[in-house]
Amino acid sequence: MNMDAFTPWLDALCGRIDGMVVACSDLAQRRSRIDLPSEELTTLLEAAKGEMGFVHLSAISCVDWIEEGEFELVYHLWSYEQNQLLSIHIRVARDLGRFQSVYDLYRPAGFFERDIHEMYGLYFEGAPDMEKFILTEWNGPPPMRKDFDSEAFVGETFDWQQYNPEWLQEIVAAGGGVVVPPTEQRFSQRKKVDGPDWSGDHPQAKRGQE
Amino acid sequence: MSRVFDELTNFARARSLFILHYCTGCGAIELPPVMTSRFDMERLGVSPMVTPRQADILLVTGYVSIKTLKRVMLTYEQMGSPKYVIGICSCTVNGGMYWQSYATAKRLDEYMPVDLYIAGCMPRPEAVISGLRELMKKIEQGEANSWKEYYRNYDYYLGNQQHLFGDQWQTPVDVIGEAEHYGLVGDGTRGEHTALLEQVQHPLKPLEMRL
Amino acid sequence: MRAENYQQINHPPSHAFELNFGPNHPGIEGNYALQVQVEGDTVVQARADGGYLHRGFEKLMEQRLWIQNIALVPRICVPDPSPMEVCYSMAVEQIAGIEVPERAQWIRVMQLELSRIAAHLFTFGGHAATTGMYSPMFWGVADRDLILDLFEEFTGGRIYSIYNLPGGVRRELPEGFLQRVTDTLDYIESRLPDYDDLFFKNRVFIKRAKGVGVTEQAMALEYGVTGPNLRAAGLPFDVRRDDPYLVYEQLEFEVPTEEAGDAWARTLVRRSELIESIRIVRQVVAALPDIGGPLRTPIPNPLAWRVPAGESYARVESSKGELAYYVVSDGSEKPWRVHVRGPSSMHAVQVLEELVKGGRIEDVAQTMFSLDACPPEVDR
Known part of the structure; x- marks a missing residue:
């Protein structure tokens, strides 16, 4: 197979699957993105694996869009024949909390779905193993959800060490603190570098300020 | 001597x-x-x-x-x-x-x-x-001598462990018994946390040997 | 008791019992555990137990600025930290649309390959130690230290270099550095025959490693194994060649493969890869003096830098396999989501569980080290 077969295949698939949108396809960069209604996922995965050789599931990423009340699942597929990466984006309702597993098609999904389950609380039906793997001794809510505030949790749970103890204050009062000045450090004989301008004149800096 | x-x-x-x-x-x-x-x-x-x-x-x-x-x-x-x-x-x-x-x-x-x-x-x-x-x-x-501190202030350390691991936390080691053995029982060895530990602790059973 | 008499004694039926491999176990790589069910010496069932090194990186990164995360990412894989920061920088550059100057790209390649050499030497050491050979371990770690000295000189850190940032690299190479790189590589290459005698062609090692933990090509593909472990099963896939990034397209190197897919083949692939990496670094050293230009594209004030909304999936070939970052930005000062696809998360959990099954207890460590599993990547 060659790369030329890839784009016509994607176009033909658009006609076959309802609601499928090829959001962007950049074959030179080997990246393509497809947006899909969640119920069509298995159809597309079967076609991709069977017809185009997308046998390698690189990752399943989960993104929590809390304002829309949705989880976005991204399936990154790689084809060893086409040398193309296909990202399939679907959205699942956040409240429902369950979705179909793709373990039958892709074994690596077993790890990623297990991970998403404990980090986001999204249950995958049909996965062989939904037990906890990393957070076996964690009783709180799924921590990667946006509504879990880990800083507040840390503030409630842990105490901190004194950062300005008396012995240090004595040293600082006596004029101590820094032991070796930077000019005498070992690798300080550097050449002068055309460093970036940090003042913020760059166009992106202006965009950042807007 | x-x-x-x-x-x-x-x-x-x-x-x-x-x-x-x-x-x-x-x-x-x-x-x-x-x-x-x-x-x-x-x-x-x-x-x-x-x-x-x-x-x-x-x-x-x-x-x-x-x-x-x-x-x-x-x-x-x-x-x-x-x-x-x-x-x-x-x-x-x-x-x-x-x-x-x-x-x-x-x-x-x-x-x-x-x-x-x-x-x-x-x-x-x-x-x-x-x-x-x-x-x-x-x-x-x-x-x-920090290891002696652990016996003398066992209640403090146990309290922090319980705070993090939950009230059911226990280890197979009898720390208070060891403290008595070494003669290192201090004011902080026993306290409310060790009392809680005694309540929840179930005695150790010998392991079931299957051969 | 003579052997034939031993056979005749009617043993009571043995029961499988459970054995905890790790987390505090010398045969386990890092802080990781395997619950193994054994019958006699044979492993019946195995279950990986991770999370001992979990720090919640992905949550932490959502709480910090784009630039602060550079300091965070190398900690995800301790033995091979450089690909992490390069990959994260690449992902951010893709979203923000920043072009990296050519000189920075070449320096990044050099950093990646030096890191790969160091990681492979470290793996050889650990792997040799599990077969009871401690001299290669002492050699491997000592030779890796020479690479770490180079890192210290040009990045400032022995292990965590934090040398990259979105847009390029932080500073110029010190004077005379390229000569020292050449000298170190010459030395490491001259050591390879010694390693061959002591380790790779050692009969003890070959007997221990051959036929252990076989991943056939179909199985490796099915389980999503990447990197040297996939190439040891005969499929020449390398992200550097098939999904090229930085300047790898301009470099000459081969993708070594082996057919057998066992622990021995995996080690041999790593050995060939080490040689290829040395070759790549030599090309970089030869090319760098002619490539001028700036070291980085300026980015705006990093403390208030808003990366435009978007997403990217950056992939890098680390010493363990395919490493990928999925980064989503919603246009604010902090990433909305960063997903790290650690290469070990495939072969350290499902594949490891599958491979040790049916083998013997003493081969568990052998299998784990030959897969080059890196627990902090799995746990993140």
């Missing part, structure tokens, strides 16, 4: 130290260089040891996640006295760069008494060696 004997014991203890081989965090990556030919800690009489029962030093190399901390506690209590704890990396001091993390414990000395910290992220092998020498000096002068 007994003082001479103590000095002799301390002298011998400081020169034959076994480090428990437990990599709790990323600082463990600097231990192989320390052990092997370039920095060679064996010339100080320090050597790795695989079982806690025969080890003298517990090196907590870096951040401890709560799951690891449980194992570290179990390991620490299994080690025979006298035992020494060294906290390597900034994370054992105050959480380090993971201070926001929900998964790591922040201050190691809330859960077990620490003899020595080696700060840095991560400390260089030279720093580890100099820390070990510092510990040897302390042992020789009879100052490395």
Whole structure:
């Protein structure tokens, strides 16, 4: 197979699957993105694996869009024949909390779905193993959800060490603190570098300020 | 006479130290260089040891996640006295760069008494060696007594452990019994937390042997 | 008791019992555990137990600025930290549309390959130690230290270099550095025959490693194995060649493969890869003096830098396999989501469980080290 077969295949698939949108396809960069209604996922995965050789599931990423009340699942597929990466984006309702597993098609999904389950609380039906793997001794809510505030949790749970103890204050009062000045450090004989301008004149800096 | 004997014991203890081989965090990556030919800690009489029962030093190399901390506690209590704890990396001091993390414990000395910290992220092998020498000096002068603190203030440490691990937390080691054995029962050995422990503790049963 | 008599004794039926491999176990790489069910010496069932090194990186990164995360990412894989920061920088550059100057790209390649050499030497050491040979371990770690000295010189850190940032690299190479790189590589290459005698062609090692933990090509593909472990099963896939990034397209190197797919083949692939990496670094050293230009594209004030909304999936070949970052930005000062696809998360959990099954207890460590599993990547 060659790369030329890839784009016509994607176009033909658009006609076959309802609601499928090829959001962007950049074959030179080997990246393509497809947006899909969640119920069509298995159809597309079967076609991709069977017809185009997308046998390698690189990752399943989960993104929590809390304002829309949705989880976005991204399936990154790689084809060893086409040398193309296909990202399939679907959205699942956040409240429902369950979705179909793709373990039958892709074994690596077993790890990623297990991970998403404990980090986001999204249950995958049909996965062989939904037990906890990393957070076996964690009783709180799924921590990667946006509504879990880990800083507040840390503030409630842990105490901190004194950062300005008396012995240090004595040293600082006596004029101590820094032991070796930077000019005498070992690798300080550097050449002068055309460093970036940090003042913020760059166009992106202006965009950042807007 | 007994003082001479103590000095002799301390002298011998400081020169034959076994480090428990437990990599709790990323600082463990600097231990192989320390052990092997370039920095060679064996010339100080320090050597790795695989079982806690025969080890003298517990090196907590870096951040401890709560799951690891449980194992570290179990390991620490299994080690025979006298035992020494060294906290390597900034994370054992105050959480380090993971201070926001929900998964790591922040201050190691809330859960077990620490003899020595080696700060840095991560400390260089030279720093580890100099820390070990510092510990040897302390042992020789009879100052490395943190393990006695654990018996004297067991209630405080147990309380912090219960706070983190839940009220059901218990270990197979009878720390109060050991404290009585060593004659190290202090004011802080028993308290409300040990009372809670006695309530929830179920006695150890012998393991079922199936052959 | 003579052997034939031993056979005749009617043993009571043995029961499988459970054995905890790790987390505090010398045969386990890092802080990781395997619960193994054994019958006699044979492993019946195995279950990986991770999370001992979990720090919640992905949550932490959502709480910090784009530039602060550079300091965080190398900690995800301790033995091979450089690909992490390069990959994260690449992902951010893709979203923000920043072009990296050519000189920075070449320097990044050099950093990546030096890191790969160091990681492979470290793996050889650990792997040799599990077969009871401690001399290669001492050698491997000591030779890796020479690479770490180079890192210290040009990045400032022995292990965590934090040398990259979105847009390029932080500073110029010190004077005379390229000569020292050449010298170190010459030395490491001259050591390879010694390693061959002591380790790779050692009969003890070959007997221990051959036929242990076989991943056939179909199985490796099915389980999503990447990197040297996939190439040891005969499929020449390398992200550097098939999904090229930085300047790998301009470099000449081969993708070594082996057919057998066992622990021995995996080690041999790593050995060939080490040689290829040395070759790549030599090309970089030869090319760098002629490539001028700036070291980085300026980015705006990093403390208030808003990366435009978007997403990217950056992939890098680390010493363990395919490493990928999925980064989503919603246009604010902090990432909305960063997903790290650690290469070990495939072969350290499902594949490891599958491979140790049916083998013997003493081969568990052998299998784990030959897969080059890196627990902090799995736990994140």
